[in-house]
Amino acid sequence: MEANFAKNLTGSLERDFDPSYLARCAQLAMVLEVSASPKPGNVDRDHDYPDTTFEHFLTSAIGTYPILEEAARSHSGVGALIHASARESLRWQRGGNTHFGAFVLLIPLLMAAGSSRPVSEIVEETTAEDAAEFYRAFSVADVYVDAVPDIDLRDAESIDKILKEDIRLFDLMKLSVDHDLIADEWVNGFTRTFRCADLIMEKAEKMSINDAIVCTFLQMLAETPDTFIQTKFGRRKSIEVSNHTSRIIAGNRDLNPIKPRVHEFDRELIREKVNPGSTADIIIGGLFVALVLGLRV
Amino acid sequence: MEANFAKNLTGSLERDFDPSYLARCAQLAMVLEVSASPKPGNVDRDHDYPDTTFEHFLTSAIGTYPILEEAARSHSGVGALIHASARESLRWQRGGNTHFGAFVLLIPLLMAAGSSRPVSEIVEETTAEDAAEFYRAFSVADVYVDAVPDIDLRDAESIDKILKEDIRLFDLMKLSVDHDLIADEWVNGFTRTFRCADLIMEKAEKMSINDAIVCTFLQMLAETPDTFIQTKFGRRKSIEVSNHTSRIIAGNRDLNPIKPRVHEFDRELIREKVNPGSTADIIIGGLFVALVLGLRV
Numbered sequence: 001m002e003a004n005f006a007k008n009l010t011g012s013l014e015r016d017f018d019p020s021y022l023a024r025c026a027q028l029a030m031v032l033e034v035s036a037s038p039k040p041g042n043v044d045r046d047h048d049y050p051d052t053t054f055e056h057f058l059t060s061a062i063g064t065y066p067i068l069e070e071a072a073r074s075h076s077g078v079g080a081l082i083h084a085s086a087r088e089s090l091r092w093q094r095g096g097n098t099h100f101g102a103f104v105l106l107i108p109l110l111m112a113a114g115s116s117r118p119v120s121e122i123v124e125e126t127t128a129e130d131a132a133e134f135y136r137a138f139s140v141a142d143v144y145v146d147a148v149p150d151i152d153l154r155d156a157e158s159i160d161k162i163l164k165e166d167i168r169l170f171d172l173m174k175l176s177v178d179h180d181l182i183a184d185e186w187v188n189g190f191t192r193t194f195r196c197a198d199l200i201m202e203k204a205e206k207m208s209i210n211d212a213i214v215c216t217f218l219q220m221l222a223e224t225p226d227t228f229i230q231t232k233f234g235r236r237k238s239i240e241v242s243n244h245t246s247r248i249i250a251g252n253r254d255l256n257p258i259k260p261r262v263h264e265f266d267r268e269l270i271r272e273k274v275n276p277g278s279t280a281d282i283i284i285g286g287l288f289v290a291l292v293l294g295l296r297v
Numbered sequence: 298m299e300a301n302f303a304k305n306l307t308g309s310l311e312r313d314f315d316p317s318y319l320a321r322c323a324q325l326a327m328v329l330e331v332s333a334s335p336k337p338g339n340v341d342r343d344h345d346y347p348d349t350t351f352e353h354f355l356t357s358a359i360g361t362y363p364i365l366e367e368a369a370r371s372h373s374g375v376g377a378l379i380h381a382s383a384r385e386s387l388r389w390q391r392g393g394n395t396h397f398g399a400f401v402l403l404i405p406l407l408m409a410a411g412s413s414r415p416v417s418e419i420v421e422e423t424t425a426e427d428a429a430e431f432y433r434a435f436s437v438a439d440v441y442v443d444a445v446p447d448i449d450l451r452d453a454e455s456i457d458k459i460l461k462e463d464i465r466l467f468d469l470m471k472l473s474v475d476h477d478l479i480a481d482e483w484v485n486g487f488t489r490t491f492r493c494a495d496l497i498m499e500k501a502e503k504m505s506i507n508d509a510i511v512c513t514f515l516q517m518l519a520e521t522p523d524t525f526i527q528t529k530f531g532r533r534k535s536i537e538v539s540n541h542t543s544r545i546i547a548g549n550r551d552l553n554p555i556k557p558r559v560h561e562f563d564r565e566l567i568r569e570k571v572n573p574g575s576t577a578d579i580i581i582g583g584l585f586v587a588l589v590l591g592l593r594v
Binding site: 020023024027028031032035045046053054055056058059062063065066092093094095208209210296297 | 362
């Protein structure tokens with residue numbers, strides 16, 4: 001599907017396809033994702049974390065509009081746009097990092113949709129300046145990540161090294177591919193994001209938009225261990241969470257029969273502060289693609 | 298406070314005060330209002346109506362961004378902007394009329410904030426063309442309203458009459474002042490909207506943003522019978538709802554002690570399809586003013 005992204009976009013829409021339209025699709029993707037409930041372990045309409053609430057996520061999604069619109073007009077500058085979106089998010093709300101991973105997916109997707117180019121081309125063309133800006137964004141957003149080998153994300157000298165050795169942002173993502181789902185998307189053509197869009201659109205034909213998002217979230221989490229969990233709690237825990245999710249789904253295609261068990265698992269993960277944040281980011285990317293392709297609420 | 302709106306705005310903000318900023322404040326006001334729960338009788342994060350869901354409201358708030366931004370740049374054209382926002386809302390979501398009353402408040406407020414002029418001046422300067430556009434917006438939004446005496450809102454000939462007799466939109470609002478809270482705001486300097494902003498800001502110092510909105514909603518509903526209820530169920534029912542709300546609050550300044558009774562009242566009103574929609578619109582107006590004046594999530 002990825003190869004046809006631009007073609008599908010322009011072919012299937014009834015309406016004008018402008019930067020503002022795309023920015024609103026990105027806002028709505030973030031708002032619908034955080035609203036979808038129950039999503040085990042994550043902030044949703046019924047669950048806050050102590051310092052980061054549902055309202056912080058809503059506000060971040062809305063506050064970043066101008067950067068999202070700018071991305072949809074841009075042909076380069078991925079790193080600077082990620083940096084700008086992280087800054088703007090924090091200017092609007094006091095809950096800390098809410099959407100960093102989502103921005104890393106959404107910015108190149110917005111650029112691709114706005115310029116009718118494949119997203120893989122956008123990320124492959126990133127430069128060392130993009131990588132430097134990405135590192136600057138880390139310190140702004142205070143993101144919890146595994147260090148890329150040999151490059152300490154907290155160390156300002158890393159930026160000098162990146163620029164001197166001409167390490168592109170795409171190269172950095174290649175170094176992180178094994179322990180970061182978002183980096184994996186960058187390197188492997190946003191495969192999960194597009195698959196996620198397909199799943200949501202398919203399910204939304206048969207159930208409410210909330211349930212379509214939750215069912216897709218569960219399915220994606222069952223299929224692939226969440227790397228945000230892995231970074232915080234180790235590989236083993238992330239696999240456990242995926243296996244547990246598989247057992248809960250147990251072949252069900254509908255949310256209702258499994259809802260009590262999903263709620264129970266949600267409470268358990270929230271108590272342990274285990275949040276599948278990378279899977280949520282993929283859902284946001286998938287929702288964005290689905291909305292651009294014509295999903296209607 | 299209204300007289301100082303423009304002064305307060307430019308004086309109290311740390312950041313640039315541009316049309317995009319104002320449009321995002323308007324989006325966020327709509328999103329925070331519909332999220333706030335439990336709000337007796339209205340759609341919120343935990344309650345849908347059969348044809349109009351929480352997600353329809355979120356989508357409407359996000360989809361109307363360009364019209365909100367245009368309003369913040371405009372010095373005239375209130376009617377056309379209300380018409381455009383109603384159309385754009387329906388282009389994005391399939392839940393019918395979600396925010397018509399809110400747009401009628403937000404559009405002049407955005408124009409006032411964007412041009413540093415008092416909102417009362419904006420509404421007093423409206424023309425017969427604004428009134429005609431307002432009537433066109435009604436048929437688009439399929440809004441449930443009391444007819445203004447002698448002018449049937451469903452009748453296309455009304456528009457001819459408005460234009461021929463040069464009836465301004467402000468004049469129409471004067472005719473509706475007794476049976477429409479929104480018209481009352483227009484005619485009486487948006488007094489309740491500004492009071493609502495004060496209440497929300499004051500309460501948000503002491504409790505969560507959700508609880509601050511819910512407590513303000515209850516207080517406003519207790520003070521003034523909701524005219525949306527009045528239009529659908531009669532004056533008596535709207536007074537009953539306000540009296541019941543007063544008894545629930547019973548001097549409490551916090552939400553927690555009264556939450557069970559609020560939930561019970563919510564279930565009752567939803568069962569009867571009694572929704573205090575005008576009060577919700579005032580809350581949106583008040584949240585917009587509060588956000589512009591510096592309320593932070």
